[in-house]
Amino acid sequence: MSNIEVIRNRESGGIILHGPEAFAGMRKAGQLAAQALDMLAPHVVPGVSTETLDNLVLDFALAHGAVPATLNYRGYMKASCTSINHVVCHGIPGPKPLREGDIVNIDVTLIVDGWHGDTSRMYAVGAISRRAERLIEVTYEALMRGVAAVKPGNTTGHIGEAIQTYAEAERCSVVKDFCGHGLGRVFHDRPNILHYGEAGEGVTLEPGMLFTVEPMINLGKPHVKVLADGWTAVTRDRELSAQFEHTVGVTETGVEVFTHSPAGLEWPSAAKS
Numbered sequence: 001m002s003n004i005e006v007i008r009n010r011e012s013g014g015i016i017l018h019g020p021e022a023f024a025g026m027r028k029a030g031q032l033a034a035q036a037l038d039m040l041a042p043h044v045v046p047g048v049s050t051e052t053l054d055n056l057v058l059d060f061a062l063a064h065g066a067v068p069a070t071l072n073y074r075g076y077m078k079a080s081c082t083s084i085n086h087v088v089c090h091g092i093p094g095p096k097p098l099r100e101g102d103i104v105n106i107d108v109t110l111i112v113d114g115w116h117g118d119t120s121r122m123y124a125v126g127a128i129s130r131r132a133e134r135l136i137e138v139t140y141e142a143l144m145r146g147v148a149a150v151k152p153g154n155t156t157g158h159i160g161e162a163i164q165t166y167a168e169a170e171r172c173s174v175v176k177d178f179c180g181h182g183l184g185r186v187f188h189d190r191p192n193i194l195h196y197g198e199a200g201e202g203v204t205l206e207p208g209m210l211f212t213v214e215p216m217i218n219l220g221k222p223h224v225k226v227l228a229d230g231w232t233a234v235t236r237d238r239e240l241s242a243q244f245e246h247t248v249g250v251t252e253t254g255v256e257v258f259t260h261s262p263a264g265l266e267w268p269s270a271a272k273s
Contacts, residue, residue, distance in 0.1 A: 017208030029117030030258025054093035157201030214245030
């Protein structure tokens with residue numbers, strides 16, 4: 001890290017404001033993580049196990065000089081999280097095969113030259129129901145409305161309000177037990193990004209802030225529980241849940257998304273194919 005970067009990495013209320021070199025590092029990490037999710041697209045089919053998909057992520061990361069941030073993180077032993085149907089987040093890859101009609105969120109964080117690129121995306125396993133398809137569409141739109149609210153002078157509450165207002169208008173619910181987070185050279189940092197709230201609440205956004213926006217949207221009620229493995233969170237009513245995640249940076253004029261799919265595969269229509 002250069003002296004210029006050290007100077008520009010000043011703090012705002014304990015939140016690091018990063019400079020141009022950090023943004024360059026985050027672009028590289030974010031794009032590699034997005035490429036990993038693109039790579040998985042043709043492999044998410046009926047009969048494949050999430051363990052197989054996880055091995056593909058690990059192999060991809062190592063082949064590109066990256067390290068999965070989740071591997072050995074607080075006792076977690078996989079390179080990704082795979083959350084199927086009513087699993088909200090942090091599903092652990094295993095030998096059980098995916099079935100026709102499943103929907104699955106795959107969450108990947110890759111460390112590249114010390115920077116963390118964190119992103120997740122929904123995949124349809126074969127033909128899925130219209131209600132599952134609609135949930136995926138609503139969740140993606142909620143994410144992008146939240147991202148659009150990221151600009152200097154707005155607050156984290158603007159992001160949450162944009163997501164919650166849209167999702168609830170679509171008769172879905174927003175999970176409140178988990179949130180987005182600051183990141184950069186560390187995996188989880190300030191600020192917390194709630195996916196609900198009111199404009200004007202929370203932390204004021206400033207150029208140089210880096211964080212994730214990652215709403216989890218349920219077809220049923222918002223309530224979740226964590227299973228005995230200490231990781232897997234599921235909907236209490238066993239209704240479907242979906243999630244999309246981008247890593248973003250606040251710029252002087254708005255927002256930069258580091259984790260857009262290079263192949264355009266993050267869109268719900270692409271997730272079905």
